[in-house]
Structure formats: C-alpha cells, structure tokens
Amino acid sequence: MLRGITLELPRGALVRIEGGNGGGKSTLLRLLAGIDAPTEGRITGRPPRTGYVPERFPAALPLTAASYLTHLGRVHGLPRAEAARRAADRLERFGAAAYARTPMVELSKGSSQKVAVAQALLAEPGLLVLDEAWTGLDAPARAELDRAVAERTAAGGTVVFVDHDPRRLAGAADAHHRIEGGTLVPGSVTAGPRVRIHAVGPPGGPLPPGPGVAPAPGGGVLLTVDAEHSDALLRELLTARPPWHIRTVEELR
Amino acid sequence: MTALLRYQGALLLRSQRWLAPLITYAAFVAAGIRPGDPALDSLGFAAAGLVPTTAWLVRISVTGEPDAARDCTAAAAGPVRVHAAALLTGLAGALLAGAAAAAVALLIGDRAGAGAGPAALAGALAVAACALTGAAVGALCSRPLVRRRGYAVLAGTLGSLLAWLLAFSPARGAVSALVTAARSGTAPLPLAPLAGALLLAAAAGAAASLTAARRS
Numbered sequence: 522m523l524r525g526i527t528l529e530l531p532r533g534a535l536v537r538i539e540g541g542n543g544g545g546k547s548t549l550l551r552l553l554a555g556i557d558a559p560t561e562g563r564i565t566g567r568p569p570r571t572g573y574v575p576e577r578f579p580a581a582l583p584l585t586a587a588s589y590l591t592h593l594g595r596v597h598g599l600p601r602a603e604a605a606r607r608a609a610d611r612l613e614r615f616g617a618a619a620y621a622r623t624p625m626v627e628l629s630k631g632s633s634q635k636v637a638v639a640q641a642l643l644a645e646p647g648l649l650v651l652d653e654a655w656t657g658l659d660a661p662a663r664a665e666l667d668r669a670v671a672e673r674t675a676a677g678g679t680v681v682f683v684d685h686d687p688r689r690l691a692g693a694a695d696a697h698h699r700i701e702g703g704t705l706v707p708g709s710v711t712a713g714p715r716v717r718i719h720a721v722g723p724p725g726g727p728l729p730p731g732p733g734v735a736p737a738p739g740g741g742v743l744l745t746v747d748a749e750h751s752d753a754l755l756r757e758l759l760t761a762r763p764p765w766h767i768r769t770v771e772e773l774r
Numbered sequence: 775m776t777a778l779l780r781y782q783g784a785l786l787l788r789s790q791r792w793l794a795p796l797i798t799y800a801a802f803v804a805a806g807i808r809p810g811d812p813a814l815d816s817l818g819f820a821a822a823g824l825v826p827t828t829a830w831l832v833r834i835s836v837t838g839e840p841d842a843a844r845d846c847t848a849a850a851a852g853p854v855r856v857h858a859a860a861l862l863t864g865l866a867g868a869l870l871a872g873a874a875a876a877a878v879a880l881l882i883g884d885r886a887g888a889g890a891g892p893a894a895l896a897g898a899l900a901v902a903a904c905a906l907t908g909a910a911v912g913a914l915c916s917r918p919l920v921r922r923r924g925y926a927v928l929a930g931t932l933g934s935l936l937a938w939l940l941a942f943s944p945a946r947g948a949v950s951a952l953v954t955a956a957r958s959g960t961a962p963l964p965l966a967p968l969a970g971a972l973l974l975a976a977a978a979g980a981a982a983s984l985t986a987a988r989r990s
Contacts, residue, residue: 551845554845554848554849555848555849555852555853556845556848556849556853556987557853557987557988558853558987558988560988570850571849571850572849572850573845573846573848573849573850574846575842575845575846577842578842578843578846579840579842580840580842580843581840582785582839582840582843583785583788583789583790584784584785584788588784592777592780592781592784593781593846593847593850595777595780595781596777596778596781596847596850596851597850597851598777637842637846640846640850641846641849644850650849
C-alpha cells in the first residue's frame with residue numbers, strides 16, 4: 522500500500538527507485554507503467570509507448586520467441602513487417618537470435634528474460650519501466666541493457682528502474698527516490714563527478730560554447746563539465762583552428 | 775485492438791485448451807440432435823449448449839496469458855483493452871463453434887415447417903444470444919472478478935445453469951422461442967433476447983475489463 526506519492530518524471534531522465542523488500546517498489550513501477558490504476562489520485566502525461574520488464578518472465582506461452590515478439594510489436598502499434606524485423610533485431614542484440622524459432626516454454630530462465638527485455642524495447646518506448654530487469658541475464662546482455670537504457674534517455678525517453686545491485690547504472694541516474702513507510706522520499710538529483718579544464722585560447726578567438734565557462738584568474742578560461750563529457754570537450758578544444766592550449770585538467774569532488 | 779485480438783487468438787488457438795470445451799460441446803450436440811428432428815428444435819438445442827461452452831472458452835481465453843506476460847501486454851496496450859480483447863477472443867471462438875453446430879442442425883434437421891431461410895436466421899439469432907449470455911457468465915466468473923480457480927469453475931457452472939433456468943435470461947428466451955416455434959412450425963425472430971444478451975454481455979465485459987486495471 523502506497524500513499525501520498527508525488528513524483529514527476531522528466532523526459533530524458535533516468536530514475537532509480539530504492540527501498541526494502543516488500544516496500545512497494547514493484548507496486549509503484551506497475552502504477553507508472555499503467556498496468557494497475559491507482560485507487561486514488563492520477564497519473565498523467567504517460568508517453569504513448571510504454572515498455573515494461575518484469576523481474577521474472579516464466580512465459581509459458583504457446584508461441585515461439587520471434588512470433589511472440591512480432592505479436593507484441595504489433596500490439597505496440599508497429600506494422601507487421603517492421604515488428605518482425607525489430608523482433609529479429611532485438612533478439613540478435615541480446616544474444617538470443619538462436620532462440621528465435623524456439624517455443625517460449627522451452628527457453629531457459631535467462632533466455633526468457635532476454636525475450637522480456639526485447640519486447641519492452643521493440644517500439645522505442647517513451648517510458649521504460651525496469652523491475653529488476655537485469656536479473657538472470659548474462660554479462661553481455663546486462664551490458665547491452667545498460668546501453669539500451671542510455672539510448673532511451675539520450676533519445677528523450679524516461680527510464681525508471683529498480684535493481685538490487687546498488688552499482689547498477691551507478692552515476693548515470695539523474696535521481697534516486699526511496700520508498701519508506703509506504704510513501705516516496707524524493708531523492709536529490711545526484712551530481713556525477715565533474716571535471717574542470719583550464720584552457721588558454723588564441724588572442725581574440727571565440728569562447729568555446731556551452732555552460733560552465735568562466736574567465737580564469739591570470740588569463741584563459743575555466744570550463745566545468747560532467748566527467749563523461751570531458752573527453753569530447755578536450756577533443757573539441759584541441760582540434761579547433763587555431764587550437765586551444767590546455768593548462769590543467771582537474772577532477773572536482 | 776486488432777493486434778491484441780490477433781495475439782489473443784494465436785494464444786488461444788495454439789494453447790489447444792479450446793479442445794476440451796469444443797469436444798464436450800460437439801458431444802452434447804451429437805447426443806441431442808437427430809436427422810429428421812424439427813430443425814428449429816435442434817437449433818434451439820445447439821444454441822443452449824453454447825452457454826456453458828462460451829463461459830468455458832472465455833475463461834480459458836482470459837487465463838491463457840501468464841501474469842508476467844500479461845503485465846507486459848498491459849503496459850503496451852492498457853489493461854482494460856487487454857482484458858476486453860481476451861473476452862472477445864473467447865466469444866469469437868464460441869460463435870464459430872455455434873455456427874458450425876447450427877449449420878449441422880439445419881442440414882440434417884427437418885426444415886419442412888419453417889423453411890430453411892427463416893430457420894437459419896432464427897438459429898443465428900439464438901446462437902448469438904446464447905453465446906453472448908455465456909460470455910457474460912464467463913466474464914463475471916473469471917479473473918479479475920473471481921480469482922480462485924475452484925470458485926471460478928463453480929460460479930461458471932452455476933451461472934450457466936441459471937442462464938438456462940431463469941425466466942428473464944436472454945439465453946432461455948431465445949431457446950424457448952425456437953422450441954415453442956418448432957411445434958407451431960413458424961420461425962420466430964428472437965430479437966428481444968438478442969438485444970438483452972448484447973446488453974448483458976456488454977455490461978459484464980465492461981465490469982470485468984475495468985476491474986482488470988485495479989490492483990489485486
């Protein structure tokens with residue numbers, strides 16, 4: 522039972538939900554995915570395409586993996602040929618292409634979970650809800666799911682996830698919320714490590730674009746960016762014509 | 775909705791769980807109608823047998839998808855539409871079976887009194903009325919309204935019996951219209967029972983589908 526929850530999920534955000542066993546994490550995810558309706562209150566603005574991955578997918582379905590995924594693709598609104606193409610593509614991506622023609626009842630737990638992940642990613646969902654979706658996947662498939670999550674957020678989609686592993690997508694989540702005592706404790710937006718670059722440009726040259734630019738004492742500029750973007754910025758500075766001179770690169774804590 | 779119906783249809787067809795109700799229905803019809811019987815009588819019998827058959831098929835259809843898979847489908851299409859599609863799939867299967875049984879009843883029965891055309895129309899209306907009534911019973915006696923398997927089977931059996939016996943039941947209305955007409959020799963037009971069955975099925979289907987989104 523969850524009460525008094527107010528939660529806004531911005532586009533492009535990766536949101537982690539934490540909390541103890543049986544606390545209501547799965548319930549919240551089901552509400553967000555639209556599987557259950559809240560008894561009171563409303564959930565508005567859900568994107569038209571929602572993908573959901575349950576923790577376990579023991580799908581005793583009388584269909585092959587490819588046939589199931591094609592059906593689900595059409596349920597997501599894709600034309601038949603496109604649904605079949607994407608079904609094959611997602612199975613390939615998660616290393617399950619060999620099981621395309623295998624009846625779902627014969628799939629191992631891990632392969633079943635790959636099909637579960639594949640169906641949620643068929644239609645490039647605007648909202649992706651992952652309830653311990655990594656459980657049971659092999660290492661390459663887990664890494665592939667991490668990549669798929671990054672792709673969804675980069676494309677402006679929202680991803681909400683629960684996972685027992687605290688290192689899952691560590692540093693990538695924009696917000697960590699906690700469920701405690703039947704309600705949601707909003708977490709602050711976690712700032713990842715940042716990097717400050719002290720660069721000196723050619724006299725009279727334009728400043729590099731972007732926020733976090735400030736004049737440095739003693740000449741040049743200080744550029745502050747997220748650690749994950751620092752390589753790209755350095756490349757841009759060094760390949761500019763004429764190039765910038767880099768004095769220092771420093772990680773901020 | 776088309777994609778959902780296609781998906782639910784594939785699940786029902788490939789599960790082969792439709793075999794038991796359809797074989798039971800075929801046995802019921804085979805035992806009850808004889809070559810040379812009045813066609814309207816046989817049509818009424820075939821339609822009556824469709825009430826529990828439809829309830830059973832609808833139950834199979836709404837319980838065919840494992841919970842985890844149903845959650846994924848519900849996230850994709852919404853739980854109300856998913857449940858409605860499952861109900862319609864069961865009903866469609868029952869209508870096919872009923873049409874086949876009615877065709878047999880019409881072919882081997884004695885069409886002398888009523889004439890083939892009017893008898894066929896009366897049979898089609900009665901089959902539709904009974905299938906819709908059975909679908910209402912199935913929808914009300916399956917998840918999400920009745921979750922325990924034992925209670926659901928018991929409720930479905932009782933519900934089908936009541937649909938046969940209660941005076942205001944559309945299924946009873948349609949069947950007795952045919953059986954009464956078989957004696958007089960003029961084909962009836964059981965439009966009122968069909969309208970009642972449509973209303974009943976729509977109300978039951980809406981109640982079950984809207985409950986599907988409520989947290990269990």
